[in-house]
Amino acid sequence: MANSKDIPFVPASQDMAEFTVKAIVLGAIMAVVLGAANAYVGMRAGLTVAATFPAAVVAMAVLRGFGGTVLEENIARTTASVGEALVAGAIFTIPAFVLSGAWDELRYIESTAIMLIGGVLGVLFVIVLRRTLVVEADLPFPEAIAASEIVKAGQGGQTGAKYLFGALGLASVWELFKNPVGINLIQDSTARFVSFGRSSIEILTGRFDYQGGALLTTPHASPMLMGVGYIVGTRISNVLFSGAVAGWLVLVPLALFLSPGLAGSLGEGDTWVDLANQVWLRQVRPFAVGAMIVAAFYTLYNLRGSLVAGIGKALKNIGMAGGGETLRTEIDLDLKKVFMAVGVASIATFLLYLHFTEAIRGALVLTVVMVIIGFLFAAVAGYLVALIGSSNNPISGLTLSALIIAAVLMVFLGLTDVHGVAGVLGVAGVVCCTAGIAGDMMQDLKVGHILGGTPWRMEIGEIIGVIFAAFVLALPLMALHRAYTIGSAALPAPQAGLMALMSQGIVTGEMAWPLVIAGMFFALALILIKAPAPMLIAVGMYLPFQSTAAIFVGGLIRWAFNKRADASGLPEAQKKAAENTGVLMSSGFIAGESLMAVVLALLVIGADFAPWLQSFRRLTFGLGASFWPSLIIYPVVLYLLAWFTLDVGRRGGAPSATMDV
Numbered sequence: 292m293a294n295s296k297d298i299p300f301v302p303a304s305q306d307m308a309e310f311t312v313k314a315i316v317l318g319a320i321m322a323v324v325l326g327a328a329n330a331y332v333g334m335r336a337g338l339t340v341a342a343t344f345p346a347a348v349v350a351m352a353v354l355r356g357f358g359g360t361v362l363e364e365n366i367a368r369t370t371a372s373v374g375e376a377l378v379a380g381a382i383f384t385i386p387a388f389v390l391s392g393a394w395d396e397l398r399y400i401e402s403t404a405i406m407l408i409g410g411v412l413g414v415l416f417v418i419v420l421r422r423t424l425v426v427e428a429d430l431p432f433p434e435a436i437a438a439s440e441i442v443k444a445g446q447g448g449q450t451g452a453k454y455l456f457g458a459l460g461l462a463s464v465w466e467l468f469k470n471p472v473g474i475n476l477i478q479d480s481t482a483r484f485v486s487f488g489r490s491s492i493e494i495l496t497g498r499f500d501y502q503g504g505a506l507l508t509t510p511h512a513s514p515m516l517m518g519v520g521y522i523v524g525t526r527i528s529n530v531l532f533s534g535a536v537a538g539w540l541v542l543v544p545l546a547l548f549l550s551p552g553l554a555g556s557l558g559e560g561d562t563w564v565d566l567a568n569q570v571w572l573r574q575v576r577p578f579a580v581g582a583m584i585v586a587a588f589y590t591l592y593n594l595r596g597s598l599v600a601g602i603g604k605a606l607k608n609i610g611m612a613g614g615g616e617t618l619r620t621e622i623d624l625d626l627k628k629v630f631m632a633v634g635v636a637s638i639a640t641f642l643l644y645l646h647f648t649e650a651i652r653g654a655l656v657l658t659v660v661m662v663i664i665g666f667l668f669a670a671v672a673g674y675l676v677a678l679i680g681s682s683n684n685p686i687s688g689l690t691l692s693a694l695i696i697a698a699v700l701m702v703f704l705g706l707t708d709v710h711g712v713a714g715v716l717g718v719a720g721v722v723c724c725t726a727g728i729a730g731d732m733m734q735d736l737k738v739g740h741i742l743g744g745t746p747w748r749m750e751i752g753e754i755i756g757v758i759f760a761a762f763v764l765a766l767p768l769m770a771l772h773r774a775y776t777i778g779s780a781a782l783p784a785p786q787a788g789l790m791a792l793m794s795q796g797i798v799t800g801e802m803a804w805p806l807v808i809a810g811m812f813f814a815l816a817l818i819l820i821k822a823p824a825p826m827l828i829a830v831g832m833y834l835p836f837q838s839t840a841a842i843f844v845g846g847l848i849r850w851a852f853n854k855r856a857d858a859s860g861l862p863e864a865q866k867k868a869a870e871n872t873g874v875l876m877s878s879g880f881i882a883g884e885s886l887m888a889v890v891l892a893l894l895v896i897g898a899d900f901a902p903w904l905q906s907f908r909r910l911t912f913g914l915g916a917s918f919w920p921s922l923i924i925y926p927v928v929l930y931l932l933a934w935f936t937l938d939v940g941r942r943g944g945a946p947s948a949t950m951d952v
Contacts, residue, residue, distance in 0.1 A: 300443060301362060301743030303620040309362035310748040317353055318370025318752060319759040321346055326374030326760050327767040328885035332515060333382045334777060334784040335838060343438045343734060345455060345878040346371035351442065352452035361446055365744045368438075369735040370756035376731030377410045377760050380724030381768065383690060383786040384716060386777040390784070390791035393713040397772050402765040404643050405717065409665075409724025410757035412636050416669035416725065417732045418629050418750055424673050425736050426621070432676075435737035441871070442742060451875045454939070458879025458931070459886075462514040465924060466887035469512065469916075471781075472774055473891045478916040479512040480837045484563040487548070502554060503547035505540055506567040510840035512921035515884035517928050518877030520845020525853070528846025530824045534831020535839035538575050542832070546570045568780070574806060575832060580792050581810025582817075582829035583785075587691045589818055589825060620740070624747045637662050640721060648714035653706045657697060661718050664693045668722060669729035676730040686730065690723040694790055698797035707798050715794040728757065767889045774892035785833040844925070845877075852933040859937055869940025873932045880928070 301307055325346060350367035353359075359367075385402050388394040394401075469477035486504040493499075510516075520528040547553060547570060557566060640661055644654035672686060697718040701711040732753050739749045775782040796807075810829070817825040831839050852873060856866050 299620055299743030300439070300741060303618040303743065305743070307362050308360045309745060310366055310752070311359075311363055313354065313357055313359065314350075314363040314366040315370060315752060315755055317350065318346075318367040318756055321349060321367070321371030322374030322377075322756045322760045323763045324374070324886065325371060325882070326378040326764045327889045328882045329375045330378045330382050330764065330767055331771060331782075331885040331888050332519065332881055333379060334386065334771065334782045334787070335516070343368065343372045343435075343731075343738070344441065344874065345882060347438055347442055348452050348455050348875060352456075361442060361742060362744055364442060365739055365742050366748065366752050368442075369739065369744075369749045370752040372731055372735055373410065373728060373753055373756040374760045374764065376413075376727040377406055377724055377757060378764050378768075380409060380686065380690075380720070380727035381406050381764065382784060383686070384720040384723045384790055385768065386772070386784045386787035387716050387719070387791035387794065388713065389772070390778050390788055391712050391716065391795045393709050393716060397765070397769045397777075399765045399769065401643070401646070402768065403761055404639070405720040406724055406764060407758065407761035408636055408640050408643065409721040410728045410761055411754060412633065412662075412665055412721070413669055413725040413728025414732055414750060414753045414757060415629050415633050415636070416666050417673060417729050417736070418623055419626070420670055420673055420729075420733070421623060421736050421746060422621075424733060425740050432734065432737045435734045435741070438734075439738045439741040442738070451872060454872050455875045455879040455882075458514075458518075458876040459883035460879075461927075462518075462880040462883030463887040465514060466884040467891070469921065470888060470891050472895050473887070475916045477512070477920045478918040479921045480509045481918045482506055482508040482564055484567060486563070487544070490548075499551070501548050501551055503544055504563060504567075505544045506564060506836075508539070508836045508840070509918075510844050511837040512924045513838075513841045513884060514880035514924060514928055516838060516841035517845035517848060517932075518880035520842040520847075521849045521852075521877045521932055522874055522881075523842075523846070525846040525850040527824070527827065528842045528849075530827045531831040531834075532839050532843035532846075534579075534828040535834065535836050535843075536831075537828065538579060538832030539571065539836040542575045542578065543567050543571050546574050576788065577792065577806035578810040578813070579785075579829050579832035580789050581807035582814040582832065583789050583810075583826060584691070584793070584807070585811045585814035585818070586826035586829050589814070619745050620743055622745065622747050624750050633662075643721075644714055644717050647717045648701075648706055648710045650704075650706055650710070653701065653704050653711070653714055656700055656704065657714050657718050660693075660697055660700065661721050664696065664718075665722050665725045668693065668726045672726040672730035673733035676733050686723055686726040690719050690726065690786075691789065691793065693722040694719040694793055695797065698794055701798050711798045712794050715798060716790065719790055719794070728753075767892070770889065770892035770895070774895045775888075780835045780837075783834055783838075785830055788833065845928075848929050848932050849873075851929065852936065855933055855937060856940075861937070861940060865940040867940075869936040872939045873936040876931060876936070 346368045347364070350359075350364040350371065354364050354367060381402070385397065385405060388401075389397060465477075467473045469475065469479045484504055484506050486502070488502065490501045491498055492501060547567065553566060553570070557563075637658060641654055641658040644657045644661075645651060648654050648657070694715055697715045698711075701707070701715055706714065735753065736746060736749060738744075739746065771777070771782060777784050778788065792807075796804075814825050814829060817828060822828065852870075856869060859866070861869070
């Protein structure tokens with residue numbers, strides 16, 4: 292039975308406009324916009340940010356001008372949030388096709404097919420699970436509760452949209468002037484190699500000379516990354532930064548010092564900065580991958596009770612969704628049609644895998660594996676979102692499990708060439724999109740359950756959002772790769788790098804195993820000392836230092852905000868209003884910088900056909916990018932997130948809901 296707190300905001304007996312053209316169109320547009328933004332931030336920072344909150348605010352702000360109802364706002368938010376979830380699955384896996392060598396470039400048709408099949412299956416699987424997890428199970432759904440409270444508060448006139456859009460505009464302009472393909476007047480970080488000098492060490496009968504040093508780098512002057520740090524909080528940003536310290540300030544100097552011969556690889560024009568970056572790229576990153584592998588499975592192990600319970604409950608109650616309900620708030624799409632749609636999607640999956648593997652038996656095996664694992668992991672993802680929120684949904688760990696199973700099967704079937712690698716990544720891509728959509732949709736359905744939305748209408752909205760986003764989001768992915776190169780320091784895509792290395796290493800037998808195994812033992816050491824979040828530490832080692840340092844700065848700003856809020860003496864409701872303002876502004880920073888980066892990337896491609904599209908770059912008047920102007924942004928973001936937000940809270944200018952992100 293539903294909890295008393297889940298009594299619908301809009302009663303089931305009330306007839307109210309809900310599934311309208313304006314709500315669906317707005318939701319579909321937001322799905323693409325928020326998805327494109329998260330594609331950039333996800334490949335840049337290794338983290339994605341839930342789109343439910345900004346989508347809810349934008350839906351309220353826009354539809355209010357058209358006389359929209361709360362249920363129309365709910366449909367728009369539901370349709371919009373799938374963009375972020377779908378692109379999370381895409382960026383964790385699709386770039387791996389390029390990084391592994393299976394593709395020369397990102398391919399539109401195959402990428403779209405992976406997102407379309409995985410996203411639709413995620414929606415279909417969740418329809419089967421909705422009643423079990425949303426209505427009957429007594430689960431907390433922290434982010435769903437927060438989102439629904441924001442929508443309720445927004446009905447009183449407080450949406451906070453001006454803070455979201457103001458921050459978006461500021462970050463967009465800043466990115467325009469610091470992006471290498473924009474009006475590049477600002478260099479957002481700088482680095483300097485500090486030499487340790489020469490040292491002599493006696494080992495047995497020999498005496499050896501060593502040299503080396505450390506590469507010191509400033510954080511990226513990025514409102515987007517600082518906003519990520521603010522949203523995820525001080526603790527998570529600290530843990531992530533500890534990985535950067537271990538990778539860049541421990542392992543890189545150690546590798547340089549213990550390998551005196553590396554200095555001889557410096558060619559004409561090369562510097563110690565170049566050498567340190569290469570050591571991180573070629574040696575530390577495989578080490579970090581090994582740590583991520585163990586950390587991912589350790590994360591799943593810690594969640595074993597929840598996983599087993601979620602799978603068991605899903606299988607036990609599989610027949611309880613749909614059919615026979617009389618209340619509007621309890622009607623799902625017809626279950627028979629859902630299963631027929633799963634069958635059609637399975638056929639499409641087989642054809643996709645046949646294209647990848649060029650082997651009927653391999654494609655058939657991969658299809659069966661994907662459907663079974665996809666449903667189980669959809670149940671798992673939905674259950675975990677109910678417990679810990681979609682921002683903490685470990686879909687990369689679930690995907691890695693599916694990838695390893697598929698890779699072992701490919702080796703068993705003798706498909707050990709590039710086609711086998713492509714098939715394995717195809718399974719990972721579909722499963723990752725399925726799990727991402729399943730977790731997001733479970734949260735959306737819970738918000739709708741609280742607000743009084745109609746499930747079958749929300750489910751159709753999700754399907755429309757998935758289809759629209761799948762056909763569009765491959766384009767910004769391709770543009771980002773063209774402009775910034777996936778796998779580079781500008782766009783490292785850590786999860787995709789992990790998937791590429793694992794699939795290629797298992798299927799073809801080519802892997803830097805000594806480094807990977809050493810990383811595995813490093814993660815084991817972290818586990819033995821009960822280190823917090825070993826996966827985040829490993830990701831911190833994998834990411835460029837500038838990125839994790841900027842996220843760390845955002846975490847420090849959140850710490851400063853918390854300290855000032857505790858000392859302010861404000862009532863709890865005003866503190867929550869201030870906190871929500873900070874989250875909305877951080878979301879604006881993320882959306883503004885990300886979207887401008889995507890727009891500039893698209894202009895790079897467009898300039899091939901119309902060179903005048905990038906004529907604005909001449910506005911630099913021949914001036915080169917300088918580091919010093921980048922220092923301006925730090926006090927600006929600090930003031931906005933730690934001072935201005937409290938002023939807003941005192942005035943009661945933002946929705947006062949708890950946002951457990």
